[in-house]
Structures are given as C-alpha cells and as structure tokens.
Amino acid sequence: MSVDTSLTPVPFARPSIGVEEEEAVLAVMRSGWLTTGAVSAQFEQEFAKEVGARHALALNSATAGLHLALESLGVGPGSVVITTPYTFASSAEVARYLGADPVFVDIDESTLNIDPVLVESTVERVSREGRRVSALLPVHVAGRPCDMEAIHRVSLAHGIPIVEDAAHAFPVMYGDRHVGTIGDAGVYSFYATKTITTGEGGMVVTDRDEVAARIRIMRLHGIDRDVWNRYTEPGASWKYDIVAAGYKYNLTDLAAAIGRVQLKKARSFLERRRAIVRRYLTAFSAFDFLTLPSWTENHAWHLFIVRLKDGKLALSRDELITELQARGIGVSVHFIPLHIMSYYRERYGLQPEDFPVAHACYESSVSLPLSASLTDDEVDRVIAAVAEIGVAHHR
C-alpha cells in the first residue's frame, strides 16, 4: 500500500544526518571516551583549517561562544554592545550576562542586516553620553554577509572589537575571507536547524592568541590547562589550578564526531540549498504579492525569508501563515525583533517604532522550508501551496 505523501507535512527544517554520522557516533560510544577529547580537538583543527582561522574553539552552543567571545574581549559591566534587534535571543542576552547593555541599531530593508551608517551614528551618540562601546556584534541574517567593510571602518576609527554572530553563516565568503573570520572573533552555531549540526554545539574562531587562550580556560571552569587528557595520558598530572570563575561550555566528543562528518558535507549541503532557493525564486517571481530575497551566490542560505506585500492579498501575514500551515507547510518567522520582547521593551523603555525597519520586516515576513534534506517533491508542494493561496486570496 502506498502512503499518501501529500498529507505528510513539509518540515520547516530537517537535519541531514546519514550513516556516516551514525557510525562516527557509534565509534565514539565504543571508544570509552564520550566527553571533550581527541575528537573535539580534531574537529577544531579541521574547522580552523576550513575557514582559515588561527584558532577554533568548540563549545556546546553558539550562545556560549558569543558569551565567551565578548568576555575575552573585555566586555564588562556598564559598557555597551551594539547589535541588531532583528536576531535571535542570544545576540543580546550575552551582553546582559556580562552586565553590559545591548544597544540596538536598525536594519537595512534589502538585506535584513544591521545598517552600518546607523552603527556609526549610534557609536557616536553612545560615546557622547559618556558610555563605553565595548563591542560591535553584527549578525549575518539568514546567511547573507553584513557590510563588514563599513563595520570594520567604524571598529578601526573607534577602537571597538567586532564579534560576528555567524550562527547562520557557515559557509559563506566575504571577499577572500570566510564570514566569521573578519572580526576579532566569529561564532558559528551547530544547533539542529543550522547549516551544519551537532545536535547542539558552536564554534568560536579567532586569529588572536590571547582571545583563544581566555576562551579555552573559561569554557571549562576556569581551569588553567586542557585537562581531558589527564585521565588518559599515562603519567599525566592530576594537578590543576582554577584561575577564574569559568563556565561549563565544552563540546562532547559525541557531538564533535557528528560535526566532523557534517563539515565534510558542508559544500554539498550549500549546493543543495542554493538549488532549492533558485527553484523558489524562479517559481515565486511570477507572483506579485511577495517580496523575495535577491539572489546571490554570496549567501549561506540558512533561511529563505519572503515578505508579504501590502494590499495584494486579502490576507494578513498571520493569516498567510495559518493558510500555509493548513496545507502542511512548516513555516516560521525570522525574527520577532528583540526590542518588542517584554524584557528589552521594559528594561530599556523601547517602542516598536524605535526600530521601524526591523518592525516592518517582522510584520510582513514568513520563512519558508529550507534545508539540504528537502526533496524536489517537497519544494514543489511548498510552491503549489503558495500559488494556491495566491489565487484563492488575491484582491
């Protein structure tokens, strides 16, 4: 009996995990060493080589990576971290972990990325108010590189370090460099839906030795040296010192084993994502009710975010989402901007219209299914659902 796949939902994001990942995890399980060890160290070396960074430090999340990157660069109480409201929780909460305040800067409508002109004017305003800007934290939204040249100019002019939130942006180049390796530190996410995954996990890359050294210590309780081999190396010393109140942010070898395989597949995953995006763009260009992301090779295509144009359909954005879901299409919204979230709104007295572009983009955006494991049939079902809704609800 055949299954009617037309009734199976199209998942918003589905990880691409194969036999190679299963075997890699089994090998770690059978090795007698499960947590941070030789496999994590190999993953770090391979990742650093891949992106052309001097150091790569594996962590149990990108959030942990952003936290420690800021910490290692001297972000502390009372200082300001400049970021975008058009992002996930992590990008701003990490400033709060350190007693710093996130100051939001609106985005560019065509890229959804932080507006570099406003970064400059905001740095000047915050400085005039007598506060220290301790970091710039741009987010490469959906995998499209920020204008790093302009952000770098601000960084140089004012002596402010850059931490790139590259959670969406592996792999993608900016000029001849990998996104994530342009700032003082860059942070990738291996969360289950990201372009490569370890279930949960993250990686910080940096060319700065002292930043790497600090993160290495802080990710494992502030212990002054790698200690995983103290159990396995014959004659290894049982002694260690604690030099800071560190954190418990290390990546397990179980996760790193998945990451090593995923890293090898990253290129082919990207090719598949590009093919899906081209298919979407070709099909949707016939519709007058969507604003589409502009095509570029220079994009990791983690997310496919479309915007509902005003007045074309007799549907609100929320109703469009309901219609898509009713047809079994997994959708999401990227992002509900942080400045309208209770915590930031109340703590910093923010209004929706304080960041009008971010707010307008939020109100009109829908993210459609995009992952390397999506089949052509599933892509066609997404296209058919959007077409059907367009016909049924056109004004």
Ligand SMILES: *Cc1c(COP(=O)(O)O)cnc(C)c1O
């Ligand atoms: C997913 C995400 C993160 C956090 O990644 P984790 O690995 O889940 O901590 C940070 N920033 C952005 C923009 C993200 O989308």
